[in-house]
Amino acid sequence: MIKKIFFLLLFACYYTNISAQSTNVLWYNQPADFFEESLVLGNGKLGATVFGGANSDKIYLNDATLWSGEPVNAKMNPEAYKNIPAIREALKNENYKLAEELNKKIQGKNSESYAPLGTLEINNSEKGKAVNYHRELDISNAISKVSYEMAGIKYTREYFVSAPDQIMIIKLTSSIKGALNFDINSKSLLKSNVEVRNNILVMTGTAPIHENAGYTVLPKYLDIKERGTKFTTLVQIKKTDGKITNSRESLTLKDATEAIIYVSVATSFNGFDKNPATEGVDDIAIALQNMNKAFAKPFDKLKENHIADYQKFYNRVDLNLGKTTAPDLPTDERLLRYSDGKEDKNLEILYFNYGRYLLISSSRTLGVPANLQGIWNPHLSPPWSSNYTMNINLEENYWLAENTNLSEMHTSLLSFIKNLSVTGKVTAKTFYGVNEGWAAAHNSDIWAMTNPVGQFGKEDPMWACWPLAGAWLSTHIWEHYTFTQDAAYLKKEGYPLMKGAAEFCLGWLVTDKNGNLITSPSTSPENQYKLADGFVGATLYGGTADLAMIRECFDKTIKAAKVLNTDADFRGKLEKALSKLYPYQIGKKGNLQEWYFDWEDNDPKHRHQSQLFGLFPGDHITPEKTPDLAEASRKTLEIKGDETTGWSKGWRINLWARLWDGNRAYKMFRELLRYVDPDGKKTDKPRRGGGTYPNLFDAHPPFQIDGNFGGAAAVAEMLVQSNENEIRLLPALPDAWEEGSVKGICARGGFEIEMTWNNKKPENVIISSKNGGKTTLIFGDKKQEIVLKKGEKREINF
Missing domain, CATH: 2.70.98.50 (putative glycoside hydrolase family protein from bacillus halodurans)
Incomplete structure (x- = not known):
C-alpha cells in the first residue's frame, strides 16, 4: 500500500510538472x-x-x-565641417532659430x-x-x-x-x-x-x-x-x-x-x-x-x-521566481490573462528566457549585429529601415549580452564598432572638423555608415544631427572587458577603439562663458525644448545627454589605460577634461535637467530619457555615490510617467532598478508584457500601444526587438548589480518575487553568481571567478570581501 501511495504521489508530481505553464x-x-x-x-x-x-x-x-546599398562614400559632404563655426556663433548669441537652420548643413545621406x-x-x-x-x-x-x-x-x-x-x-x-x-x-x-x-x-x-x-x-x-x-x-x-x-x-x-x-x-x-x-x-x-x-x-x-x-x-542561466498558481494556457491567452493583472511568474521567466533566445538566434555574425528587428523582417521598406539606430536601440539590444552570460553574442557588436571607427575617422574630419579619433551618428547600416543623416539638409536636427554614438558604443568595449577580464582583447582591439572615441570627444568639446567644457552644437536624441517666446527647437549647446556619455566614455577609457598601464599623458588629458565638464544641473521641478538651461520640454513625457544615461547604462550616478542626482533622476522619471513605447519601457525598468526601486521596476515590467494585437488585425476592442505581441515580440509599436532585450536585461538588473569593485545582490527585488533562485548571472570583475532567496533575502550564494580576483559582496547593509583564485567557487552565507 505504501509503495502504491508513493508511486501515486510521484505520478502526481510528474503530472503537475508537465502540465504547469512552461518557462521554455x-x-x-x-x-x-x-x-x-x-x-x-x-x-x-x-x-x-x-x-x-x-x-x-x-x-x-x-x-x-x-x-x-554598397560601401558608403564617407566623404559624401567633404566641407560640412566649415559650417560648425557659424552654428557655434549663433548659439553663443542665443540665436537658436538660426542655429537650428544652420545645423541642417551638417547632414549626409540616410542609412540603407x-x-x-x-x-x-x-x-x-x-x-x-x-x-x-x-x-x-x-x-x-x-x-x-x-x-x-x-x-x-x-x-x-x-x-x-x-x-x-x-x-x-x-x-x-x-x-x-x-x-x-x-x-x-x-x-x-x-x-x-x-x-x-x-x-x-x-x-x-x-x-x-x-x-x-x-x-x-x-x-x-x-x-x-x-x-x-x-x-x-x-x-x-x-x-x-x-x-x-x-x-x-x-x-x-x-x-x-x-x-x-x-x-x-x-x-x-x-x-x-x-x-x-x-x-x-x-x-x-x-x-x-x-x-x-x-x-x-x-x-x-x-x-x-x-x-x-x-x-x-x-543552458548557462536558470531562473526560478517561486510558486505559481497560473493555469496552463496557450501563450496568447496567457499574455491576455497576465495583462488583466493576474499572476504568472512562469510567463515572466519565459519572457526573460525568450530575450536570451532571441540574442543567440540573431547575433552570431561578425560585424553584423542584431538590427531593429533582430534578423526577422518581412518588409521591402521596413519600419525605420530596420537599421542600426545608435542613439539607444542598437545599444539596448546588447544590454543583456554580458550579465546574462552571452558574451560571445556581444562580439557581433564589438566587431561592428571596429568597422565604424574606419568610416568614423573620415566623418570626424569632414562633418565635425575634428582631426583626431572617430565619430558615429544617429543611424548606421551593414556598411558601417557614420555620417549624420538627414538627406543633406532635408530632415529635422532633433533626430538627424547627433554625433555621440561613438562615445556610447565605446562603453560596450569596457563592459565586455570588465565582465570577461579579457585583457588581450582590450589591448589588441578594444582600447584603441575606446581611445579613438575619446579623442573625438576631446576635439569636439569647447569652453562655455564660465570656463566649463561643453558640446556645441548639441542635441538631446529626438527631443525638443520649448523657449519662453514659444520657439521649439533641438539645437543647443551643452546638452546633458552629450556630457553624460562623454563622462562615461572618458571614465572607462581612463580605467582601460590604467589596466593596460599605457598612455599616461593621454589619460591625464582625459582626467583634466573630466574635471572641467559642465556639471549636472537640477531644475526647478527637482528633475535632472536635459538642457543646459532649465527650459521646458516640448513633450514632458518624451520616450527618450537620454539625460539619465549616467544612471543607466552608465554607472556614475547611483543612490549611494550621488544621492542628489539619483533623486533628481527619480523625479525626472516621475514627470515622464510610466506610459511609453516598448523599448523605452525596457530602458525605464532598468533605470528604476538602478534606483533600487524593485516594485516600480516590476510594475513597468508587467506593463511591458501587456498584450498588443497584431498590427494588421481588426478587432472590436483593439489593444494597441507599447507592449508585447502574441508571439512575445516587443511592440514599439510596430515590432522592434530592443524592448525584448531591454526587458530581459532588466530582470537580471533587478537581481544582481555590479561594478568593478562590488556586487550587489537583490538590489531591486520586487515584493512579487519574494522567493526564487538564479544560476549563471554574471557580474563585473569576471564573476558568476548562483543564489536562492527567501523572504526577499539571499539564503545560499555561490560565487565563482573566471580569472581570479577580489570583490565586495553586498546585500542591504551587509558586506563581505571576497578573494578568489581562477576557477574557484565559494559558498557565501549572509
Whole structure:
C-alpha cells in the first residue's frame, strides 16, 4: 500500500510538472495569421519566420547580411565641417532659430535598409479542416513544431536553423504510409529568379542599390553595371519513400511518409568595405557547399549538432521566481490573462528566457549585429529601415549580452564598432572638423555608415544631427572587458577603439562663458525644448545627454589605460577634461535637467530619457555615490510617467532598478508584457500601444526587438548589480518575487553568481571567478570581501 501511495504521489508530481505553464515553450492552438503571431528561428545569420499553416505553411526567410546599398562614400559632404563655426556663433548669441537652420548643413545621406530575402511556401495537396492543431517553439532547444490531424491522419512538422551546419531543416511526417503530398515554391520581393535544377529549387536575386532619395553614388563604382548584394536560396527534399517531381518553379513530393526539407541561404556580402557585386564572395558556391555537407548527414545528427551548439549558450542561466498558481494556457491567452493583472511568474521567466533566445538566434555574425528587428523582417521598406539606430536601440539590444552570460553574442557588436571607427575617422574630419579619433551618428547600416543623416539638409536636427554614438558604443568595449577580464582583447582591439572615441570627444568639446567644457552644437536624441517666446527647437549647446556619455566614455577609457598601464599623458588629458565638464544641473521641478538651461520640454513625457544615461547604462550616478542626482533622476522619471513605447519601457525598468526601486521596476515590467494585437488585425476592442505581441515580440509599436532585450536585461538588473569593485545582490527585488533562485548571472570583475532567496533575502550564494580576483559582496547593509583564485567557487552565507 505504501509503495502504491508513493508511486501515486510521484505520478502526481510528474503530472503537475508537465502540465504547469512552461518557462521554455511558446504554444498556440492555431496557425499564425500575422507576422506578430509567427514563431522565429535563427542561427545568427539565417532567420526563419514560421507561420505553421496546415493546408499551406508560409516561412519568411532572412539573411543578416542582405541589405540594400554598397560601401558608403564617407566623404559624401567633404566641407560640412566649415559650417560648425557659424552654428557655434549663433548659439553663443542665443540665436537658436538660426542655429537650428544652420545645423541642417551638417547632414549626409540616410542609412540603407535591411532586406527581406524571400518566402518559402509548403502547400499540401489535401485540403481539409485541421483538428487537434498544436504549434510551439521550444526555446530550450530552439526547435519549433506543428502537429494536426486531417481526415484521420496525423501530420507533424519540426523546424530548426542550425549554426554548426548553416542550414534550415524542416522534417515532415504522416501517421499513415504515403499520406505526404505537397509542393514547395519560393518567391522574393526583391529582383529574383526561381528555377529547379537537379531537383533543387534555386532562387537567386539581388538587393536594391539604394532605399532612399538621400543616397549618393560612390564615384569609383559609377562604371560598374552589376551592383548590389546577391543572394541564393537552395531547397532540397530528402525522402524515405514517395516520388519527387518538379515543374519549372516548384518541387513536388507525392505519396511519402516522411520527408526532410533542407534550406540553404547565402549572400555575396564580403565586409562593410567590399563591393558585394565585384569583390563579393560566391553566394551560389557557399549555399551549395553548405547544402551538400548537410544533405549528407542524417537528420538525427543535424538535430544533435544544433541542440548541443545552442544549449552551450542557453543552458548557462536558470531562473526560478517561486510558486505559481497560473493555469496552463496557450501563450496568447496567457499574455491576455497576465495583462488583466493576474499572476504568472512562469510567463515572466519565459519572457526573460525568450530575450536570451532571441540574442543567440540573431547575433552570431561578425560585424553584423542584431538590427531593429533582430534578423526577422518581412518588409521591402521596413519600419525605420530596420537599421542600426545608435542613439539607444542598437545599444539596448546588447544590454543583456554580458550579465546574462552571452558574451560571445556581444562580439557581433564589438566587431561592428571596429568597422565604424574606419568610416568614423573620415566623418570626424569632414562633418565635425575634428582631426583626431572617430565619430558615429544617429543611424548606421551593414556598411558601417557614420555620417549624420538627414538627406543633406532635408530632415529635422532633433533626430538627424547627433554625433555621440561613438562615445556610447565605446562603453560596450569596457563592459565586455570588465565582465570577461579579457585583457588581450582590450589591448589588441578594444582600447584603441575606446581611445579613438575619446579623442573625438576631446576635439569636439569647447569652453562655455564660465570656463566649463561643453558640446556645441548639441542635441538631446529626438527631443525638443520649448523657449519662453514659444520657439521649439533641438539645437543647443551643452546638452546633458552629450556630457553624460562623454563622462562615461572618458571614465572607462581612463580605467582601460590604467589596466593596460599605457598612455599616461593621454589619460591625464582625459582626467583634466573630466574635471572641467559642465556639471549636472537640477531644475526647478527637482528633475535632472536635459538642457543646459532649465527650459521646458516640448513633450514632458518624451520616450527618450537620454539625460539619465549616467544612471543607466552608465554607472556614475547611483543612490549611494550621488544621492542628489539619483533623486533628481527619480523625479525626472516621475514627470515622464510610466506610459511609453516598448523599448523605452525596457530602458525605464532598468533605470528604476538602478534606483533600487524593485516594485516600480516590476510594475513597468508587467506593463511591458501587456498584450498588443497584431498590427494588421481588426478587432472590436483593439489593444494597441507599447507592449508585447502574441508571439512575445516587443511592440514599439510596430515590432522592434530592443524592448525584448531591454526587458530581459532588466530582470537580471533587478537581481544582481555590479561594478568593478562590488556586487550587489537583490538590489531591486520586487515584493512579487519574494522567493526564487538564479544560476549563471554574471557580474563585473569576471564573476558568476548562483543564489536562492527567501523572504526577499539571499539564503545560499555561490560565487565563482573566471580569472581570479577580489570583490565586495553586498546585500542591504551587509558586506563581505571576497578573494578568489581562477576557477574557484565559494559558498557565501549572509
